[in-house]
Amino acid sequence: MTRLAAALALAIGLPLAAAASPKLVSFEQLRGWREDDHDAALSAFLETCGDLDARDWQALCGLAREATDARAFFELFFQPVLVEGGRDALFTGYYEPELRGSEVPDGRHVAPVYRVPDDLPSEGPWLTRQEIEQSGALKGRGLEIAYVDPVDLFFLQIQGSGRVRLPSGKVIRLGYGGANRQPYSSVGQELVARGVYEPHEVSAEVIRAWVRRNPSAGRALLWTNRSYVFFREVNEVPAERGPLGAMNRSITPMRTLAVDPAYVPLGAPVWLETEGEAPLRRLMVAQDTGSAIKGAQRGDIFFGTGRLAGKRAGRTRDGGRMVVLLPIQRAWDMLPQTLADPA
Template sequence: MTRLAAALALAFGLPLGAAASPKLLGFEQLRGWATDDHGAALTAFVETCGDLRDRDWQALCGLARETDDARSFFELFFQPVLIEDGREALFTGYYEPELRGSEVPDGRYVAPVYRVPEDLPPEGPWLTRQEIDQGGALSGRGLEIAYVDPVDLFFLQIQGSGRVRLPDGDVIRLGYGAANRQPYSSIGQELVARGIYEPHQVSAAVIRSWVRRNPVDGKELLWTNRSYVFFREVNEVPAERGPLGAMNRSITPMRSLAVDPAHVPLGAPVWIETEGEDRLRRLMVAQDTGSAIKGAQRADIFFGTGRLAGKRAGRTRDTGRMVVLLPVQRAWDMLPQTLADPA
């Protein structure tokens, strides 16, 4: 491990070895930096920076609230740091779905959205998805918030938040409550492994269609993902605001990013460069996490609420790179000798 890697691990409170091959970059090395809307990124940063406890972050948060030049703020007070762990970068997308549902079982709305069980242990894996679905382990305990379509529930759990529109027009807003801590596995990859689809064919829409066309095998397919998410009602969040992220603050479409906090500190600005159908060059803020988001170059882009956002999120699976912006002094204290070579 390099001196810089060790310093990063200590700065983030990580075990030694968790951070690997970090490089300090210049803003001129960030492709598309000059043309981004830095003001939009600053607004997202201010949303959560007040919750950062370290003194340097607190000082920057105060300055962020007063500045009228967002680009200069980031360039003066932050240093870009590229953190890599040997794995290829991967960007996916997520969104806040709006589902149809009911407060009682009604026709197609038969899958309960459960709140957090009181006896969920504080650590270690608990009941699997199959044990909850098939075994009815939570039935009759008054944990049901609403009922939705079973396939919609599965994708709601992947997104971690959503809205359920009831027959009378009322909306129940849901936020992540807890999980059973069973391992997450991709049912899209499972379909590929079974020879049903090629990797390039798999999308959320394709998976939904296959499960509904094959109800018996589809239910068994969903059970291969043992992970299960419980929810809480968050109706205090105004309808025009984004759902709550891991920092318990509203996240911002196309400016909030889910990251692995073992490598990227929550609340930090993060520059992303994605290479795909909808290429992005954008400053975002690490404000969320996800059970499938693991690695120094792994991130999930929040696309917003509703069906259109869901379509954009569902087709996002891009390579590229992301660069964390750290307070200048914090980054320079980690510098061995010279800035990194241009990327």
């Protein structure tokens, strides 16, 4: 590791192994920076900045509450830092599903949405998805929040939050409660590995359709993802607000980014540049995490709630880059030299 990498790790409070290849860049090097809606980004930043403990972050949060020019605030008090960790950049999308469900099993809604079991160990892997579903290990223990379609449950667990609409009209809002700590694996990649689809053909809708056409093989396919997520009810969050993220605050559509906290501090502003069918040039905030989000240049964009958001999220699989905005003194203390060359 270079001295610069070690300095960056110390500056942002990350493990030394995390800061593999940092580089300071200027705001002029952020493509589309001037054209973004910085007021929207500032609102998202204010949602969680009060929970950051460090003095410099707290000072900036106080200044953010009084800021009248959002772009000037970010440019005056932050330094863009590009951190690369060896893997290719990948940006995907996620959303908050809204599902049909029932309080008791019926013809279609037979998969229980479980609360966290009391005997879930605090460390180490627990039962796999297949073991939980095939053995009925949790059945009859009063852990059932609602019942939904089995395929919908699988994708609900991937997203980590959602809403279940009952026949009575009541809506149960679900937040992430815990997991079995088994490794996550992509069933889409599994279908590609089997030669069923080409990589560009795979999406959430394609996977759903394949599983429904092949019930037995589809169930076995879902079991290849050993990870299993438990939920909790979060009905105290108003319907018009976003679901709770990793910082236990409501997240914002198209302004919240799920990141790997080994590389990006939660609560930090992040400039995102993606390529693909609908390129993004946008200031976001690192307010969430995910079991599949690993690496310095790996991010997951929150698209919002409902079916349309789900379609947009499912089509997103783009390259690009993200640049973390750090408190300016924190960034510059690590490197008493001029800005790096344009990235």
